[in-house]
Amino acid sequence: MDILALDREHVWHPYAAPGTLVHQVVGAKGVRLTLADGRELIDGMSSWWAAIHGYNHPRLNQALRSQLDSMAHVMFGGLTHEPAVRLAQRLAAMTGLEKVFLADSGSVSVEVAIKMAMQATGRSRLMTVRGGYHGDTFGAMAVCDPVNGMHHLFAGALPQHVFAGLPPAEHDEAYLDELDRLVTPDLAAVIVEPIVQGAGGMRFYHPGVLRRLRELTAARGVLLIADEIATGFGRTGELFGCDHAGIRPDIMCLGKALTGGYMTLAATLCTAEVASRIGVLMHGPTYMGNPLATAVANASLDLLEERPWREEVRQIGNVLREGLAGRDSRVMGAIGVIEMPEPVDVAKVQRIAMECGVWLRPFGRLIYTMPPYGISRQDLSAVVEAMVRASA
Ligand code: PMP
Numbered sequence: 378m379d380i381l382a383l384d385r386e387h388v389w390h391p392y393a394a395p396g397t398l399v400h401q402v403v404g405a406k407g408v409r410l411t412l413a414d415g416r417e418l419i420d421g422m423s424s425w426w427a428a429i430h431g432y433n434h435p436r437l438n439q440a441l442r443s444q445l446d447s448m449a450h451v452m453f454g455g456l457t458h459e460p461a462v463r464l465a466q467r468l469a470a471m472t473g474l475e476k477v478f479l480a481d482s483g484s485v486s487v488e489v490a491i492k493m494a495m496q497a498t499g500r501s502r503l504m505t506v507r508g509g510y511h512g513d514t515f516g517a518m519a520v521c522d523p524v525n526g527m528h529h530l531f532a533g534a535l536p537q538h539v540f541a542g543l544p545p546a547e548h549d550e551a552y553l554d555e556l557d558r559l560v561t562p563d564l565a566a567v568i569v570e571p572i573v574q575g576a577g578g579m580r581f582y583h584p585g586v587l588r589r590l591r592e593l594t595a596a597r598g599v600l601l602i603a604d605e606i607a608t609g610f611g612r613t614g615e616l617f618g619c620d621h622a623g624i625r626p627d628i629m630c631l632g633k634a635l636t637g638g639y640m641t642l643a644a645t646l647c648t649a650e651v652a653s654r655i656g657v658l659m660h661g662p663t664y665m666g667n668p669l670a671t672a673v674a675n676a677s678l679d680l681l682e683e684r685p686w687r688e689e690v691r692q693i694g695n696v697l698r699e700g701l702a703g704r705d706s707r708v709m710g711a712i713g714v715i716e717m718p719e720p721v722d723v724a725k726v727q728r729i730a731m732e733c734g735v736w737l738r739p740f741g742r743l744i745y746t747m748p749p750y751g752i753s754r755q756d757l758s759a760v761v762e763a764m765v766r767a768s769a
Contacts (some may be wrong), residue, residue: 380401380413381399381401381426384399384401394403398724400412400413400731401413404433405431405432405433406431406432406433407432407749407751408420408432408748408749408751408752408753408756409432410432410736416640416731416734417692417734418580418731418734418735418736419688419734419735419736419752419756419760420426420432420736420748420749421730421735421736421737421746421747421748421760421763421764422736422737422738422747423634423638423747423748423749424581424638425633425738426575426606426607426612426633426634426747427633427634427636427637427638428637428638428749429610429611429612429634429637429638429677429681429749429750430498430638430677430680430681430684430749430750430751431636431749431751431752434637434680436587436676436679436680437637437639437673437676437680439671439676439719440672440673440675440676441639441669441673441760444460444669444673445669447668448668449668449669450664450667450668450669450753451666451668452663452665452666453479453661454661458666458668458671459658459664460668460672460674460675461479461666461668461671461673463511463673463675464477464479464644464674464675464678465477465644467675467678468631468644468646469646471616471678472617472625472629472646473625474626474628474629474646474647474648475498475514475646475647475649476646476647476648476649476651476652476692477644477645477646478493478644478645478646478658479642479643479644479665479666479671479724480632480642480643480644480645480659480660480662480665481600481641481642481643481662481664481665481667482512482632482643482755483512483606483630483632483642483643484511484512484513484514484517484620484743485512485514485598485631485643485662486606486630486631486632486643486644486645487511487512487514487516487517487520487568487604487606487630487645488512488516488517488660489627489630489645489658489660490564490566490568490602490604490628490629490630490645490693491503491516491517491520491565491568491602491672492658492660493600493628493645493647493651493655493658494566494600494602494628495565495696496598496654496655496656496658496659497565497600497647497651497654497655498565498566498654500563500564500626501536501539501565502538502539502563502564502565502566503519503520503536503539503564503565503566503567504538504539504540504541504545504559504566504567504568504599505520505538505539505540505541505567505568505569506541506542506544506569506574506586507522507523507524507541507542508525508539508543508544508574508577508578508580508721509521509522509568509569509570509574509577509604510522510526510570510574510575510576510577511568511570511604511606512606513527515531515534515535516536518531518535519535519536519537519538520538520568521577522578523540524528525577525578525741526577527557538681538747539564539736541555541556541559542555543580543582544569544574544579544580544582544583544586545582545583545586546581546582547583548585549582549583551757552586552754552766553585553586553589556586556589556590556643557589557593558735560590560593560594560597560599560654561597561599562597562598562599564597564599565599565600566594566599566600566602566627566628567590567593567594567599567600567601567602568602568604569586569587569590569601569602569603569604570603570605570606570607570608570618570619571587571603571604571605571606571608571617571618571619571622571626572584572587572608572613572618572619572621572622572709573607573608573612573613573618573709573710573712575607575608576607576740578628578741578743579707579712579716579745581707581709581741584621584622584623585622586622587618587619587621587622588622588623588624589608591622591624591626594627597673598750599621600627600651601624601626601627601628602626602627602628602629602630603617603618603626603628603629603630604629605617605618605619605629605630605631606630606631606632606633606643607633608635608714609631609632609634609635610633610634610635610681611630611681611686611687611690611710611711611750612634612689612690612710612711612712612747613709613710613712614687614690614691614694614710614711615710617629625648627647627648627651628645628646628647628648628651629645629646629647630643630645630646630668631643631644631645631646632644634677635674635677636670636673636677637674637676637677637680639670639673639677640667640669640670640673641665641670642670642671642674651688684694684750684764686750688709689750689751690710690711692749692754693710693748693750693752693757694708694709694710694711694713696754696757696758696761697711697712697713697746697757698713698763700713700717700758700761700762700765701713701761701764701765702763703718704765704768705718709747711747711750712745712746712747713745713746713747713764714743714744714745715743715744715745715764715765715768716742716743717743717768718742719742720741720742721739721741721742721743721744721767723738723739723740725767726744726767727739729763729766729767730763730764730766730767733759733762733763734759734763734768735759735760735763737760737763737764737767739767744764744767744768745764746760746764748760
């Protein structure tokens, strides 16, 4: 069977027309992907922030296998089970947010966060900052960057929200004054990705922005939603992006690395106070709290607790900082970015990276990496080399 020919015939890939160039993967272990032609690639992407422990991890595999032997799934309406309850309790303890809604993907958890804010306040307008990305569903799209997001394609179908400018990398009093003007009491919530803006441009910003947003929202009765889907679980050097600013949001979204990259699962958490204002939350996906996904998420949290992730992330950051110096680059935690003057030719960058034995997926003007935490120094050097060569 010619999988690639059938793929071209029938399959849509993310943000692509059918027929776009793809590579067939037949296996993945540790930090390596194996292609159908036998080539091995060091994964510089952690499958979009998710596979923090690497692929085919014996502990994660075991957690899934043993859960499979008791049950793969049961509905969550009126029923409950240990893996979901344990996960909720652990996430609550990690974040200080007591009430947990388990959702099926990051975008859905953002929809749920918006619903929570609307139900808790009786208001519907949101404020956010430019350069953000929160997902591809309609509620989430409406708070993505209005220029580099998809607003132009779906204009007319998106609710109109309030946008502050790009959050600055350094302390900027004029920007904080802008926030002061825009955070008004008629808003339901402010939603931001804490510290690192991911798919909207891989930008890092000053923690003072988060601190000011926390003060302003608290003072004006507006909720603060932290979308930690990409930043959560250590990637930025702290457990959560909010920790860089020492703040606690009212509502938080988690996803991606929650299951260590094994399967889709997300969570929306809120304070007991917000939950008490909501009561019945009007959302309930079919696969809510899926036992396999929650079991593997518990195992991934076990691994995170056991591994020296802070040190690993710091070391990755050091290697990236040193290796990417001399380019227009930036590094935070275990995230390294080269910003090119012009939009990159994705296929060309990928070809050069693959010649170096590395998997990268650039977008816009950005060639970037967020490798699994356990990547060896040697493999990381190959990733750096690939980025540098692709940007030459
Ligand atoms: N929020 C952020 C910050 C994200 O990075 C993403 C995924 N790129 C999402 C939301 C959407 O998550 P999902 O793709 O799981 O729907």
